[in-house]
Structure formats: C-alpha cells, structure tokens
Amino acid sequence: MLRYRAPMTSETVAILGGTGPEGRGLALRFARAGVPVVIGSRDAARAAQIAAELAPGQDLPVSGAANADATRAADIVLVAVPWEAHEPTLRSLEAELSGKLVVDIVNPLEFDEHGPVTIRVDEGSAAEQARALLPGSTVVASFHHVSAKHLLDETHPVDTDVLVCGDDRAAKDRVMALAERIPGVRAVDAGALRLAHILEDWTTALLSINRGYRTNTGTRLTELDPARRRP
C-alpha cells in the first residue's frame, strides 16, 4: 500500500460514469495523489457509495454525486461512460460542461465471438464526437490505455505511458500534469485531436494482446525524451 499523500492545491476532477472499474481506478489514484475527485453517476447514491468504498477510513478527497452535480463541482471532467452512453450523456450535460476541460477516455469497441473489434465513429472518434456535441468545452483525448486492474491494485506499479491528443496546448498540459500524478505514468503529447481515433483504437489492440497473452499490458514509447518536446 502506498502512503497517503497530503492533499496539494489542485484542480477538482469529476469522472462521469466513474463507478466502473476504470473510473474507480483513476479516482483512487488521483485522490491518493491529493487531487480532489468527484465520482459521477446517473445514480447519485451509487456514486456516493462507490466513493465511500474506495478506501474506507482513509479520508481521501473523493466524493460521489449525480453526473450534473459532479460536473458543476469540477474544473476537469473525465468522460468514462460506456461507448453506448457517450452521446446521450454528453448531450444531456452540454450546459454544465460548457467552459470545462473535458477529457474523453472512451474507447469505441465491442466484443464478438472472435474477440475485441473497433467501432467506427462518424465524427472520426469519440473525442471528436464530444467536440461536436460540446461547442462550449475544450476537449482532450487521453487515459485510454491504463489498466483498470492495475489502477485499483495499489500494490501494483502502473507501468505505462499516457498519450494525449488535443488541439489546445494549455489544455493538454493540464491533462499531462494530471496523468503524471499517478506514480509510474509518463504523459506523452501525441498530437492533434484528429488523431484521437488512433489512441481509442489502440485499446482494442491491447485488449486483443491481453487476451492472447493472458495479461494486462501497457505501452511505453522508446527513445523519447520529454525534455525535447517542441514548445
């Protein structure tokens, strides 16, 4: 178990659909790093219950609320709903999400008898669909490839890069700083939002590899020096 870290001054993060494994895992790791987190759900009581059960008795800065209330409380809103709920959730929260930094972590994919397969999105990607639905928000795509299992097991180091796509440099910087609050994560700027479909689809390849090798794999880029990022 990692030691509890004292809360630092930080932006508040909401995680919509945060009661699933990925949302819970990110909530745990962010809260452990002192980032205030509000888990959002359609069901406020369930969100509150999940938040309370994350690390009982440890006084982590995590709470639960209905998606709209979670959004209002936050500076950065992670969208972690299932793909089927992506469009209706964002449509219903357009007003609350206006002015916020929206981080789309959704992977459009499904499973059939042959394994995982990507779903093509008319807008190009889930993140570009979010941008189309949320003209008042800034949208960044990230956190697609972090194993929920590893996030939820604090004895397990997170051994992965977190890639970020977006068209607003300052927004990407905020997301990259947030990602690196998780021990073991290195954030990498992968370019423009029009490339978000590549990050989303990469998850499908990783799930296929996980199935083939009975693991939860991560991705590290080699020969990459963060200090050489272009200004």
Add this chain to the structure above:
Amino acid sequence: MLRYRAPMTSETVAILGGTGPEGRGLALRFARAGVPVVIGSRDAARAAQIAAELAPGQDLPVSGAANADATRAADIVLVAVPWEAHEPTLRSLEAELSGKLVVDIVNPLEFDEHGPVTIRVDEGSAAEQARALLPGSTVVASFHHVSAKHLLDETHPVDTDVLVCGDDRAAKDRVMALAERIPGVRAVDAGALRLAHILEDWTTALLSINRGYRTNTGTRLTELDPARRRP
C-alpha cells in the same frame, strides 16, 4: 558495426518497393542475420544497385530484381510500396504472389500542413485490401513501426516490439520468427487481421510524436511475457 553472421538455412524474403528507406533497412538487417533477401522494384537495375550499395564488400545474401522476379524467388514477400502504389502493385502481381506468405507493412497515411493524418481504407486496412486482392495468398500485417533510420544505422540498437496481425497462426509464427532475426526486436501477436488498421494507424501517432519530440520513437508493451501466449 555488428559482426557479420554466417548465413543460416532460412526462407528467402522479397521486399517489394524495397528501394525506399524502410525496405533498405529491413533488407540490411535481415541479410545481416543470414536471411536471403531480394529487393524488388519496378526498376530491376535500380533494385540491383540498391542491393549492391547496402553493405559493399561484405558479401551479404542480398540481391535486387524486378518486383515480379523478386516475388517468384521468395517464400515470404514483404509489401513496402508507398500507399498510392499498394493496389496497382498487388493487382499486377496477383499470379506471382499466389501461394506466398504476403506481409503487408504499408501505412495508409499522408501529411498536410498540420502533420501526419491517417487515410481511411474501404476494406478496413491496407492488409485487408491485400487479402481482397490476393485470394491465393496468405496475408499478415506487420513491421509498421520499425524506424527506417534505426534499421539503416547498425550502430543503433532497434528498441521496439514488432506487432503482427493475421488470421493464420502458422503464417504469423513465420513472420514473428523473421522479425526476431533483427537484434532488439520482440515479436508480439496482436490478433486477427481485422485489427490491422490499428497497427497501420499507430504509425501515424508515432510520426506525430516523432515530430513533437524530435525523435524516432519505438513501442514496447509492458507486462507481457511471450511464454504466456495462448496456444
């Protein structure tokens, strides 16, 4: 400079469009590992010249020929032509490629003023286009992400996994064994051919990252044990 390795019994590899940097780099590394290589080109004389210039005076098992002759001489045929030449090249060689193991390494992408961007392929991917065009061949997708610069610089270790997609397990095994003839490469079975678009598009993300960080990055999967691959 690596020491010259004695040739081993090996399948002969043709590289169509092998006069480009990626083709030359793979030819050099395969030949260095003792794999007989025929560089293919529309222009037989140019193919022969490129082969002769790869490692002058070192007696590597590499030669050059017209694409059709290179194909006839080979057991495994790598398709390394530019995306624009993919369909016409494969159409023109359908007969010669029949019965061969075809390894599609082509990345459908282009550059505009904002950087690299993927090209959507009607068949789903270049590899699936190859499968549609070549009913008599077995098609595997691989080698999309290996830096040509690193392949051509033998003082530089190749620090990357090589992912393989395909629907024929034995064919994938042959390609994975071939990939691992290159020092530093670990081959990973990424699943079915319908996922090949993910490997092809990942190259676009890597090129975007290369541009952003002034590097030639590679991809390593973490927490993956090749011995745990499902039979």
